[in-house]
Amino acid sequence: MENVRCLVPAGDKCGEGAVWSASENAVYWTDINRFLIHRYDLASASLRSWFFDEPVVAISLTAKQDQMLVSLASKLIRWWPETDQRADFGFALPGSPRVRFNDGRSDPAGNFWVGSMKNNVLPDGELGEAGPGEGILYRVDPEGAVTEWRKGLGISNTLCWSPGGTRFYFGDTLANEIRIYDYDNGSITNERVFFAGFDRGLPDGSAIDSAGYLWNCRFGGGCIVRIAPDGQIDRVIDMPVQNITTCAFGGADLKTLFITTASIVSPPGNRLAGSLFTLRVAVPGMAENRFKG
DSSP states (O other): OTTOEEEEOOOOSBEEEEEEETTTTEEEEEEGGGTEEEEEETTTTEEEEEEOSSOEEEEEEBSSTTOEEEEESSEEEEEETTTTEEEEEEEEOTTTTTEEEEEEEEOTTSOEEEEEEEOOBOTTSOBOOOOTTOEEEEEEOTTOOEEEEEEEESBEEEEEEOTTSOEEEEEEGGGTEEEEEEEETTEEEEEEEEEEOOSSSEEEEEEEBTTSOEEEEEETTTEEEEEOTTSOEEEEEEOSSSBEEEEEEESTTSOEEEEEEBOTTOOTTOTTTTOEEEEEOSSOBOOOOOBOO
16 A cells, blocks of 8 residues: 555544644644544654534634634534634535535635535534535635525535635535536636546535546545546555545655545445545645635
8 A cells, every 4th residue: 555654543533624833843634523623743742632613614824823723513613623622614505414524625715615515423423424516615705794605515625725716625425526627716617527427426526636636535445546637546545444535745845645544434445534644746746725814
C-alpha cells in the first residue's frame, strides 16, 4: 500500500473534516458520530480532543489565526481552540434535526460552502439512515449572508477549488457523482459531470493538489483515487481499511496527505478503521483557504 502510514489509531466512528493548520504545525479533524474535534501536533506527536453537544462535521480556518469556523450538525459556530471558547455564528440549518450539515470548506474568496443531507446520526451518536433528495448546498459569505446554490442532494461531499480558482468540484455521494462548475469570485455556474460511476465505493471528501488533480476518498471502496483535470483516473491508492472519508494536504512542504477513515459499517478485520493515516506524495497540495468572516 505504497507509503500509507497509520499516524493516529483514533478509533473514530466517522472521522471527517481534515484541515491543516500551518501556523500550528498541526492537523485538525472531527469524529461526526462521537461529537469530537481532534488536533494532532506533529512536533510533539501529541493528540488533544474536544467534546461537543452534537455532531461536528466540518472545520475551516479563518482570517484570525486563533479562531475557527466550525460546522455542527445544526448550526455554525466560532471556536477558539486555545481557550475552547465557542459562540454561535448566526446560521442555524433550516429543517434540523431532520436534516444536518455535512462536508464544508472555504473558497478562495473567503466564503464558507457547506452542504446538507438527511440526518443519519441519531441523538446518541448511533448510525441512522440517509436518503436522497433532502440536501442543499449553501454559501455563507463573510458578513453572514446565506444563499442556496443546489437543491435535491443526497449526501453533500467534496468541496474543492482548482489552482487559479476557476473550477469548483462538488460531490453527491448517493449519486456516485462528482460534478464540476465554473467558479468566479463566489459564484458557480455551468454544472456538468466530472467523475461518475467508479465501482469502488462511493465518493466522500476530497482534496486537490497544486497540479489540479483531485484526490477523492472512496467510502466503502478501500481506496483513494487521484483524478486528472480531464476526469480520467491517474492512479488508485489502496488503503488498509474500507471506509475512507476525507483528506487534506499538510506538512511543511504540503506533501503529506492526511486521511480520515470511519469504523462504522466496517467489515471484520479492519482493526485500524477510524484511524488517521498519512501518505507522502510527489506533488504538493495547496494552502487551506480561510473564511474571511
